[in-house]
Amino acid sequence: MPLIAAFVATIAGWVNKKYCFAVAALGLTGALTSSVGLLSYVLTHGPVQYRLGGWAPPFGIAYQIDPLNALILVVIAAVALLNLLGTQRSVALEFSEKIGAFYTLYLLFVVGMLGIVSTGDAFNLFVLLEIASITGYALIGMGRDRAPLATLNYIFMGTIGASFYLLGVGYLYLITGSLNMADIAAILPQIYASKVVLFAFIFCMAGLFMKMAFFPVHGWLPNAYAYAPSAAAGLIAPLTTKVMVYAMVRIALFVFKPEFTFEQMGIGEPLVWAAVAAIVMGSLLALAQRQLKKMLAYVIVAEVGYMVGGFWLGNRAGISGAVLHIVNDAAMTLVVFMAAGNLFYRLKGDSFGALKGVFREMPVSMAAFVVGALSIIGVPPTCGFFSKWYLISGAIEAGHYGFVAALLFSSLVNAVLFFRIIEIGYFEPFTHANHHGHHQPPVRRFREVPMSMLVPLLVAAGSLILLGVFSGDLVTKVIHLALPGQIT
């Protein structure tokens, strides 16, 4: 089972010079179907390895697909496809002349993401990371007023992050002489004591933390996401940080072994506290925002804290929660950003003031937004609840009550955040109530966005609930299969 997915999409990207959306959609559909196929294949037959160029792994590059990354592949492809379908019109609106270039970049970004997830080679991961980053820079850089500056900051942070990662890989290569993840993992245990290994680990993690905007190196994210064009934000916001978290999981568990990562390093505890800080700060800063997308961006910062913290709890529940949250958060971020994109498409602004009375004008988009919001708050049966459940039970198991408190705190703050928006959209402008309770609702046009933007959004919103309902299966049948046995 080769990773046809990526190639179909890539090639679509190049053929696509003829300004066609259809090719992109087709390519991503292909990617989605093949990754779903891959997932089911992996689930029944166990991990798959694909040798590119036909060379055996330590010498050539290999793709290594286990249930975990097959799952993430499905998520990526699905998110990309839905967002693509849902934003067709806003793309046409925002980049009337550069649609071809936009879709090419879009597909290349997805290719990069798919590759990062599936590759089994530490250096290949870097190259793919850069593809995703460069296309990401370009997509974000086309946004409104402050976007170029924000993007430049993103480039600086991103480059430092990627370089750190590269440095970490260099250290690993220096000390092991290998670049293949499995090979490194086999060699490393003999030399855990070396300081070089330690620094290699620190560099890899530091680089990935920068890329995923983990507090306190989250500075680039809010502006970059807030000013990005909606179509790009809907793609990049759900994927970048989550895929980076996945890369972290992969490096920490499958290159370095869990016993090294969690026992020898002894950085789990401080990192969980950093995650607590990320969650708290992300939530508080989100509270201070007066712009929808910016607020959502800070919520993402907090969500990254969830995942990183959950992972570094180092027990099975915590890690399952973190991985489940990768999937769930991708879905819910997609929903809220797509909804925000729809609002932006109609309202031409996303400050809170512009949202007045939006429920009446765009009930369907707002309904989807509410579902996404509920999921982020963590209300059952949406998926956000279940990943939070695992995270919290992991934290209780690890005796880390600070993390529990932070999660609950952020749920409450999220509730405040989203209900503030919902209130504005629902109540304002106030109806003039007369004494007898006769209300004349303000007559405003029903201005819902076109069907082509609504249907993908609704599908995404529905998937939140489906993911929630099936999260048990997801955890027991997919995630637990993939986690190394040492983690209890």
Add this chain to the structure above:
Amino acid sequence: MHTIFSIKPLIAVLISMLVTPVLVSSKNANIREGWTFTAAALKFAVVLSMLPAVLDHTVLECTLIEVMPGLAIKFRVDPMAMLFALVSSFLWIVTSAYSIGYMRGLDEHSQTRYFCFFALSLSATIGVAFAANLLTLYLFYELLSFATYPLVTHHQDKEARSSGRKYLFYIVGSSIGLALPAMLVTYHLTGTLEFSGQGFMAGAASKSTLAVLLFMFVFGFAKAGIMPFHSWLPAAMVAPTPVSALLHAVAVVKVGVFCILRVVTGVFGVQHLNVIGLGTPLAVVAAVTVITASLIALSQDGLKRRLAFSTIGQLSYIVLGAALLSPKGLIGSMVHIAMHAFGKITLFFCAGAIFVATGVKNISDMVGIGKRMPVTMTVFLIGALSVIGLPPCGGLISKWNLVLGTLEADQFPLLIVLLVSSILNAAYFLPIVYRAFFCTEEESQFENQVKEAPRWCLVPPVITACLSVVLFFYPQPFFNLARMAVRSMGFDV
């Protein structure tokens, strides 16, 4: 007692959920209301159809899906669930009728949205009733919170906004902040959340931990209105009256106390609580709420606000009954769910009817209204009697059992609390009726033109009032269910 699989509980939950798309798509008001009725009737029929089986000591179960290892979304119909489901699904029918009259009478806006969320709330209520474990319970509890939000804030004005804010702040805040962590800790300690007759917390943790958990649950389910988490209830009275009636006399608040009952009996286990002696503190909290709420109710002038505080007090009766941890007390508190529901909904219907007919909201403006709206006020009297606990109304039965419960548990102070509060109940209800009927022509604030409310608004309270009376003579259905429930907890009654 044996367990069988049945899909009926699921159907009962889903009916009202499935009817919402139909409601949204139906353009015509008559069709919409027709569907609402159909759904309500169907739902009641489904619930009723399960009754024989339950009375036959059968437990119906339906596992929907396993969301986490050992943790499923699961429905189970046992006597206690049956009791609550019967009450709420029956009252939905009545309230639907009343809503139609009320909403048409006042020509409210966004009626489609109103009926949709109404149906959704009922789904959630039945879901809570049939929940077989804490997770399912919590799921529907939250669903109910959010589904009722648009109902509470139906008017969409400034007042509704601030009340809605308060409503959500208390309810969601407490459930996420207290109930959810308590549930997680419980799961962590015991590895299960499944309700069982004896509870499953025995020996799982130290007494102090259990105490903390218990109070996290009790306050976390803020819908029960235990002080100090009660102030959302009066605030939520900005909602249209049918909403107040069904949700704040029946569904929402009763869901709250039902959750507490479930936690006390199904999670902690009555016997176990008795052993570690956690009943008394809970009873004290409830007792304080009973007395305070009654006193506050005395000072309220808004009829609905007075009813709201009365509700807070009455809810704490139920919690108090549970906290007695004695069979009679438990029976009393379960039956009180039903009795109070019928009584209180009658009162709210009357308040709504008065508002529809005259536009008056305050008690001080109601002098002499009895002469203009005799039927309404008579019905009001019956409801009040039921809530106070005087014959010939159902309220007496449950209160009687509560009193017996206090004696059984040797808690004389609580007995006094019950009696005092009954007197207070009488003190804040009876004057209204008295002044409505017995006043001189000059004092009367109403012209002759004032007529009874429309028929749709009048019939439902009459029905519920009649039922209140009927329940005094034939409390057997509810009584048997409660007794079966208590028996399953290991008591011999």
Add this chain to the structure above:
Amino acid sequence: MRIFGLLTVLLCGGLLIYHTADFPAWGDPASPASTHLSPYYIEHSIDDTMVPNLVTAVLADYRSYDTMFETVVVFAAGIACFFLLRAAKSKTPESMLYRHIPTGITLRIEKGSKTPPDSADFERIDSVWVPYDLIIKITCRLLVPFIQLFALYVVAHGHHSPGGGFQGGVIFGAALILFALTHNLSNSLKRINEKTSALFAASGVLVYAGTGILCLLLGANFLDYSALAPLLGGDPKMAHSHGILIVEIGVAIAVMAVMVWIYYNLASRGRHDEGL
């Protein structure tokens, strides 16, 4: 800020220097890096691929997948620059400069005035580079073909000497940029316009990926050149060698086109009217 930055940097630097103590000595033939994988490459690549330049062999065969994505990165960068900078059709500028070639006189024509006849004597020039630079122009014009020739050599001879697709492509691109620098942008745009460069960039990547897919279709793994043997003639090892050449050409085309493309956009702020 300055102090803070300096402190951070010193701290990091100190830490980094401190732990270099654990590194194997520089140039130590016995370091793990030189003993684990690389001996295999050194000793087998000539047998496997018939390519003496080990770097090329590893680059385009053992790790060809990396290289493919490297090409994609370049391509993405080209598109990104286009996407970010390219402005829509520019308005006619306020004034245009023309040079009368025989005399070297510069004419400034205001907007709306009559433009000089479209003859060989007049050429439009950029406003930022006015002096007439005959020597530079002629020299570079002479140089450019040789540079291009050299670039082709670098590409083709990458098997045996340093160089390969990437270097060759960059040199070729540099030659074109040199041309654009010494003449003006519109002149070089006439020779390779934007569409062509985009097309070249895309086709370069396509050549690479296409080779991979061809291998796939021929029943081998992606980019396993030995599958090409029946098409190219010769044994599988030679096929590896040829396969490397093919993808190197692809890389060269893509890199060349993208370099030129980026230059166009940077030098004219995306307007493609006046270069440097």
Add this chain to the structure above:
Amino acid sequence: MIWQLDLIIMVLVIAAGIGAISVKDNLGAAILFGAYSFLMCLLWAIMGAVDVAFTEASVGAGVSTVFFVAAVFRTTRRTKD
């Protein structure tokens, strides 16, 4: 590989790097960056990485510098630090 030569060039590289970021003119910085790249390329050539050195010569010293110059021309030479 003569380490003395290597060391001298290393020092020059560092000097050029410091120069590139501290000169108070963007165009000058760009040119110094070109010099830096070229020295770096020499360093690598000495270390035996001919391919890398070749690439750096064409990319770092060549195209990158041109890009920098083009960008500086299209923006401004002014810089405060």
Add this chain to the structure above:
Amino acid sequence: MDGLFDFIVSKYNYWGYVVLMMIGMYAMIVKKNLVKKIIGMNIFQTAIILFYVSIGAKRDATLPIIAHGHGDAHHAVHAVDYMNPLPHVLMLTAIVVAVATLGVALALTIKIYKQYNTLEEDEINARLRGR
């Protein structure tokens, strides 16, 4: 003394990369001018490349191009005679990535200059606050 000398000789290359990296990082943190920052970024990247190349260096070995490649083939090829090609390969890729990033960064710089007419970060920020 001799030991120390050997130590320095065996490590100074790594120190050099650290110094260069820190120069780049310093520029990115402290400098306000965007072009300077980008130069810093490139220095940072080349420093890492230097590190990799240092890994690949091997004493007493020659360029990684096999002599007599096409002669009467199959001379025994000994690993110790040739440098390690792998880091070189990686660094070719890294250089390409660096130049690609550079292109995008410069494109953005030009865009920013069009928007704010300055390249100093503090001036841009002041302007943004001023609005």
